[in-house]
Every structure is written in structure tokens, then in C-alpha cells.
Amino acid sequence: MEILSEWLSAQLEQESAEPVYRQLLHLMQQAILTGRLAPGTKLPSSRSLAGDLHVARNTVLHVYDQLSAEGYVISTTGSGTYVADTRPDSAAVSLPPLDGETADEATATASPRGDISSRGQRLIDQAGVSAKQWGAFMPGVPDVAEFPARTWSRLQSRLWRSASHGLLTYAPGGGYRPLRRALSDYLRVARSVRCTPDQIIITTGIHQSIDLTVRLLADVGERAWVEEPCYWGARSVLQSSGLKLAPIPVDDEGLNPSEADLRDPPRIALVTPSHQYPLGMVMSLARRRTLLEYARQHNVWIIEDDYDSEFRYGSRPLASLQGLDDANQVIYVGSLGKLLFPGLRIGYMVVPERLAPIFRTGVAELYREGQLMQQAVLAEFIMDGYLTSHVRRMRTLYGERRQLLIDAVTRHFGDALPVMGEEAGLHFVLGLPDYADDRATTAAALDAGVIVRPLTGYYNGEQKRQGLLTGYACVPHEQIEPAFATLARVIEDQVFARAPNAKQRAA
Numbered sequence: 146m147e148i149l150s151e152w153l154s155a156q157l158e159q160e161s162a163e164p165v166y167r168q169l170l171h172l173m174q175q176a177i178l179t180g181r182l183a184p185g186t187k188l189p190s191s192r193s194l195a196g197d198l199h200v201a202r203n204t205v206l207h208v209y210d211q212l213s214a215e216g217y218v219i220s221t222t223g224s225g226t227y228v229a230d231t232r233p234d235s236a237a238v239s240l241p242p243l244d245g246e247t248a249d250e251a252t253a254t255a256s257p258r259g260d261i262s263s264r265g266q267r268l269i270d271q272a273g274v275s276a277k278q279w280g281a282f283m284p285g286v287p288d289v290a291e292f293p294a295r296t297w298s299r300l301q302s303r304l305w306r307s308a309s310h311g312l313l314t315y316a317p318g319g320g321y322r323p324l325r326r327a328l329s330d331y332l333r334v335a336r337s338v339r340c341t342p343d344q345i346i347i348t349t350g351i352h353q354s355i356d357l358t359v360r361l362l363a364d365v366g367e368r369a370w371v372e373e374p375c376y377w378g379a380r381s382v383l384q385s386s387g388l389k390l391a392p393i394p395v396d397d398e399g400l401n402p403s404e405a406d407l408r409d410p411p412r413i414a415l416v417t418p419s420h421q422y423p424l425g426m427v428m429s430l431a432r433r434r435t436l437l438e439y440a441r442q443h444n445v446w447i448i449e450d451d452y453d454s455e456f457r458y459g460s461r462p463l464a465s466l467q468g469l470d471d472a473n474q475v476i477y478v479g480s481l482g483k484l485l486f487p488g489l490r491i492g493y494m495v496v497p498e499r500l501a502p503i504f505r506t507g508v509a510e511l512y513r514e515g516q517l518m519q520q521a522v523l524a525e526f527i528m529d530g531y532l533t534s535h536v537r538r539m540r541t542l543y544g545e546r547r548q549l550l551i552d553a554v555t556r557h558f559g560d561a562l563p564v565m566g567e568e569a570g571l572h573f574v575l576g577l578p579d580y581a582d583d584r585a586t587t588a589a590a591l592d593a594g595v596i597v598r599p600l601t602g603y604y605n606g607e608q609k610r611q612g613l614l615t616g617y618a619c620v621p622h623e624q625i626e627p628a629f630a631t632l633a634r635v636i637e638d639q640v641f642a643r644a645p646n647a648k649q650r651a652a
């Protein structure tokens with residue numbers, strides 16, 4: 146035991162800021178874990194160790210108590226304190242050999258399992274999320290500076306002053322009832338969605354709504370149709386839930402499955418009918434009806450992602466697909482992220498009546514939802530009319546910014562670069578010639594201080610169109626021209642200066 150006390154006294158640092166008690170505890174734990182103190186070893190009495198180390202006996206007694214409470218040692222009244230045998234059970238950690246295999250062969254062939262699952266690796270390899278979330282020309286982001294923060298804070302303070310206990314617990318499955326009522330009224334009027342408050346499930350956003358739908362309605366290995374190109378976030382959620390993606394091309398009328406696609410019905414079809422993401426077209430009525438009929442016949446669940454349809458310039462917002470669905474095959478998902486601010490993380494889904502109890506249980510079971518206070522503030526915000534007036538004001542503002550950006554494109558490039566999907570939303574696509582490299586252009590733009598996203602990053606198949614997703618909603622009017630002038634210089638440099646025929650400017 147002299148050896149233990151010698152080792153401990155060599156390790157203890159008198160000058161250290163860490164109290165002696167903590168140093169001693171860590172040293173003894175380390176000695177036991179590394180085998181320096183073998184199982185069964187009797188520890189010196191507290192009195193003798195304290196004497197050897199020149200520390201108070203109480204300090205050693207506390208250390209022994211803590212070691213005993215954490216299972217490092219066993220104390221028996223009268224006979225002393227012994228190091229416990231906590232070595233991992235060798236039978237539990239080494240797998241038995243397979244039938245007909247000797248133990249040595251099993252060890253030789255066992256390959257260490259990688260840290261990351263293959264679906265996790267694919268998620269990381271294809272990740273689209275960017276470090277920067279704000280600035281010219283970040284696509285898909287509303288102008289959070291315009292959010293009526295004072296109104297929100299007034300509603301919030303009032304609710305906190307009278308905070309009922311019910312608002313501070315976990316949310317009931319489906320979310321805060323008055324919010325579900327307010328949303329069902331809003332969606333009926335604004336989006337022609339047919340629903341009752343019972344059919345509304347509050348989530349943290351569209352990502353979570355898709356995740357929940359997939360977990361409840363599809364099995365690992367089943368197929369999901371996604372539009373080609375599509376939002377990378379939705380693709381990531383589907384794929385990491387173990388679904389196989391089938392990219393289906395889109396044309397001017399939206400989703401356009403081939404004969405071969407139709408012969409193999411998927412479990413899920415994820416679509417953006419009111420405003421295809423990212424290209425911007427609207428699914429025609431004929432295609433909507435065909436898709437709904439196909440889903441009815443083959444029992445396909447359609448997820449309708451209605452992420453930004455309120456922002457349509459020049460014409461009224463288009464009705465939802467869900468409103469046409471007589472067979473109850475559509476799961477409608479939306480979010481307050483683009484209407485109010487992305488960090489709010491409140492979204493909603495409208496599910497067919499027969500599925501509502503399943504989704505209410507599922508959401509509470511999987512995610513243990515809360516944020517009732519935020520949900521209550523939002524309910525009041527909607528009921529008092531602030532949502533509608535904010536959206537109306539933002540539609541005008543974003544419409545002006547969109548026009549300023551289109552004017553800037555025309556001023557710099559004439560009609561050499563097509564602007565696609567500009568009728569609605571918070572971004573448009575600036576088409577680049579086929580020979581361009583939109584990823585390199587995006588990286589160069591970022592170096593120059595401008596954010597865009599490469600269109601090719603949204604494709605899942607081989608055929609990709611070159612372009613830049615260019616957002617205007619979060620860019621103040623006066624910054625649009627100077628920021629676009631910077632982007633234009635990058636495009637000149639990265640695209641036109643590298644054209645096969647350097648003078649070529651055709652799209």
C-alpha cells in the first residue's frame with residue numbers, strides 16, 4: 146500500500162486550482178479503471194492514507210464514500226474497503242464464433258464496424274445545409290428584420306404574466322388546441338384546404354412533418370417519388386428514414402412520371418404542386434387530378450409540401466392539392482418559417498380524418514412536443530389578424546424586391562440568362578449555360594460575399610440543369626443592385642470568360 150500512497154503523492158498537485166478532494170477522487174478512479182489497483186485489492190485505512198498524503202482524514206473518507214457510491218469499491222464494516230471487480234464481462238463483449246468457425250477464425254475475419262451507418266454517410270455526403278443563413282441572395286429566407294417583433298413580444302408578455310401551468314408542460318398530441326383551430330380557419334380561407342382542427346397536427350416544421358409521415362405510413366426499403374429536381378432537405382429526411390428515392394422529372398405542368406414510373410407505384414409521393422421547388426412551375430389541374438386518381442388506385446400517400454404559396458405575385462395564390470382530394474390520400478404540410486421567421490420552428494400538417502388519432506399519438510410518442518407558450522402566442526397572433534396583415538405587407542415588399550432583381554439581371558445580361566420561376570416564392574432560378582459549373586460559380590460568389598445555391602445540387606439523377614437559386618426576399622431594396630453587380634462580375638469570370646467560345650453568351 147505504500148506504493149499507492151507514493152504514487153498518489155507524486156500525482157497530487159499542491160498548487161493546483163482543483164481541490165485536493167477532486168484530485169484524489171480522479172486519481173483513484175483512474176488507478177482502478179486502468180488496473181493499477183487490481184480488483185480485490187484492499188485499500189489502506191483512511192487514517193493511514195491521510196497521514197501518508199498529509200491531507201485531512203475527512204477528505205479521504207469523502208473520497209472513499211464517493212468511490213463506494215459509484216461502485217468502484219466495496220466497503221464492508223469491520224473488514225475494510227476493497228476494489229470492486231468491474232472489468233467488462235468477457236463473455237458479453239466478444240461474440241461467439243459462427244457455426245463451424247473456430248474462435249480464432251472469428252477474430253481473424255471480424256471487421257470493426259464503421260462509426261457511421263451507410264444512410265448516415267449518404268446524408269453527410271449529400272448535405273445541402275449552409276453555414277450562412279442570411280444575406281444577399283440567400284434563397285428561401287424571408288426578411289426577418291420586417292417581423293413585427295413588438296407585437297409578438299406584447300402578446301408573449303401578456304401570456305407569460307398569466308402563464309397557466311398547462312402552457313408549461315409537454316404539448317398534448319397534435320399541439321395547442323386554439324392554434325389548431327386558428328390554423329384550420331386560416332388554411333380553409335387562404336389555401337382552400339378542407340379540414341377541421343382535429344385534422345391539424347402541430348410540428349416543428351416541414352422536415353419533422355415529413356419525418357413523422359414516413360415513420361407512420363411507410364416501411365424501410367419502400368419507394369418514395371420525389372420531384373427531379375427537389376428540395377435537398379426533404380430528400381435527406383426521406384433517405385435517412387430508409388426510403389428508396391425515385392426521382393420523377395418535372396416539366397411545365399409539374400410532376401411528369403413515365404409509363405415505367407407508373408408501373409411501379411411508390412408508397413409515398415412528395416410534391417410541391419403550388420410552386421415546384423426549386424424551379425417554380427405550378428402543377429396543372431389535369432396532372433393534379435391524374436396524380437390523385439393514381440394515388441387512390443394504388444394506395445399511394447401524397448405529401449403536399451406547401452412551403453411558400455402565399456407569396457404569389459401578379460395573381461391570387463393557387464388552391465391546394467389537398468382541397469381536390471376526395472379519397473383522403475393527401476398529407477398536407479406547411480410551415481410558419483417563410484411566413485414569419487425560420488427560427489420559430491412551428492409547422493403544421495393536415496392529415497385525413499381517419500389518420501388523425503394515429504398522428505396525434507405518433508408525434509407525442511416520437512418527439513415529446515412542447516413549446517406551448519410559443520404556440521399560444523402564435524394562436525393569438527393569427528386570431529388577432531396579424532398573420533394575414535404581415536403576409537400581405539411582405540407580399541408587396543418581396544414583389545418589389547423581385548422586380549428590382551429581375552431589372553438588375555436584365556441590365557447586366559440582357560436576355561442571355563433566363564430567369565425561371567419568378568412568379569412566386571422568395572427566390573428565382575437564374576439559368577446558366579450548359580457548359581457552366583454552377584457549384585464553382587456558387588463558391589466564387591461566396592468568396593465575393595454573395596450567397597446563391599447551385600441548381601445541380603437539387604438533382605438526384607444524372608441529367609442536371611445548370612443554374613443559380615437566387616433569393617431576393619431578405620435583401621433590402623438598396624442592396625439589390627450593388628450585390629447583383631458583384632454576382633454579375635463572378636458570373637462573367639466563372640461562366641462567360643470560360644465559355645468554349647469565350648464570346649458565347651447563349652443560355
Ligand SMILES: Cc1ncc(COP(=O)(O)O)c(C=O)c1O
Nearest residue numbers: 285350351352376422452480482
Ligand atoms: C420546399 C421546401 N420545403 C420545406 C422547407 C423547410 O421547411 P421547415 O423549415 O418548415 O422545415 C424548405 C426550406 O427552405 C423548402 O424549400
